[in-house]
Amino acid sequence: MTDYAAAPVQPIASALLTIDAAGNPQVTGRGFSAVTRSVPASLGDFLLTMDEGIGAADIGSGPDFTVGVIGPNGLDPACVRVGLTMRGGTTAPGVTTISARSVTITSTPGEGATQIRVTLRNTGNALTDPMGPGAPNADGSGLEIMLWNGCPTPDDAQAQLVGPLFQGAMQFP
Amino acid sequence: MTDYAVNSLQPIVQGVVTFPKGTGPNSLVAFDGEGISAIARRAGVMNGAYVLTLDAGLPGNAGAVQPGIGILTDPNVRTMITVRGSGAPPISNIVTIAVLYLVSPTLGVGADQLLIVMETFPPALADPPGGFEIIVWVVVDQ
Numbered sequence: 430m431t432d433y434a435a436a437p438v439q440p441i442a443s444a445l446l447t448i449d450a451a452g453n454p455q456v457t458g459r460g461f462s463a464v465t466r467s468v469p470a471s472l473g474d475f476l477l478t479m480d481e482g483i484g485a486a487d488i489g490s491g492p493d494f495t496v497g498v499i500g501p502n503g504l505d506p507a508c509v510r511v512g513l514t515m516r517g518g519t520t521a522p523g524v525t526t527i528s529a530r531s532v533t534i535t536s537t538p539g540e541g542a543t544q545i546r547v548t549l550r551n552t553g554n555a556l557t558d559p560m561g562p563g564a565p566n567a568d569g570s571g572l573e574i575m576l577w578n579g580c581p582t583p584d585d586a587q588a589q590l591v592g593p594l595f596q597g598a599m600q601f602p
Numbered sequence: 603m604t605d606y607a608v609n610s611l612q613p614i615v616q617g618v619v620t621f622p623k624g625t626g627p628n629s630l631v632a633f634d635g636e637g638i639s640a641i642a643r644r645a646g647v648m649n650g651a652y653v654l655t656l657d658a659g660l661p662g663n664a665g666a667v668q669p670g671i672g673i674l675t676d677p678n679v680r681t682m683i684t685v686r687g688s689g690a691p692p693i694s695n696i697v698t699i700a701v702l703y704l705v706s707p708t709l710g711v712g713a714d715q716l717l718i719v720m721e722t723f724p725p726a727l728a729d730p731p732g733g734f735e736i737i738v739w740v741v742v743d744q
Contacts, residue, residue: 440610440611443611443680443739443741458741459741512680512682514680514681514682514683514699514701515698515699515700515701516700516701516702517700517701517702517717517719518700522644522647522651522717522719522727523651523700523702523717523719524698524700524719524721524725524727525698525699525700525719526698526725527698528697528698528723552697552698552723552724552725569700570702573680573681573701575611575680575682575739
């Protein structure tokens with residue numbers, strides 16, 4: 430079989446960023462252990478920490494990293510791939526005001542990237558949260574965040590990711 | 603090589619949405635790909651809002667994805683949309699893109715439709731003449 434330009438990617442995180450009733454960001458889903466507003470605190474500007482997970486005691490990886498570093502073990506910043514998708518807001522039929530979505534990879538020498546900074550701006554170019562406190566608003570109803578490692582070895586790429594579309598792996602409880 | 607918090611995702615939809623007869627109020631919209639059995643404009647909305655019905659052959663419950671508690675907290679599905687450019691140079695008129703997961707009125711079925719909404723600037727619902735790409739994943743329990 431051909432493996433023409435096969436490009437395995439390793440899914441690291443798939444999360445939903447929302448705002449709780451107190452106005453604080455929260456993250457659900459997988460792959461992130463914490464979310465805070467960036468400092469100084471602002472609307473639409475968030476710092477997400479990746480879950481150390483099973484890599485916590487691993488050896489530092491990636492070019493130019495210190496050899497032998499024992500966790501936390503971040504990603505090579507050059508290998509991080511992120512997708513950001515807004516969930517629709519309260520204005521029919523479900524539009525969002527968020528137009529600019531960006532991500533910055535935060536890297537620590539010797540550790541690699543363990544955090545990402547996500548910023549959202551509306552069509553008026555103002556930093557804006559993806560929803561209101563505890564409820565959807567005209568801006569949206571949350572932000573979907575996906576993060577991949579774009580430099581895995583083929584063995585690291587999960588079969589579910591590169592396998593057939595209709596693989597029968599999903600189950601409802 | 604780290605396997606830092608590896609997360610399993612399952613692609614359930616991938617394809618391209620186009621406008622075979624061009625964009626315009628209530629013009630024909632088409633989906634070419636896998637995982638979607640039907641596409642239509644949102645009822646009563648002439649531009650920029652599309653309802654995609656998940657293929658009933660998808661794994662899970664009749665092609666649906668398990669909903670969260672209300673529309674806010676569905677943790678089980680992720681979507682990525684990329685607008686294709688048009689014209690020379692090929693650019694996009696789309697400024698905002700939003701997705702919502704519509705829960706079937708049939709109890710227990712889950713979310714079996716996607717609602718995609720796009721606007722241009724100044725904000726107004728609009729179709730992208732070049733169409734758009736869409737990928738949908740569900741989060742897979744390990």
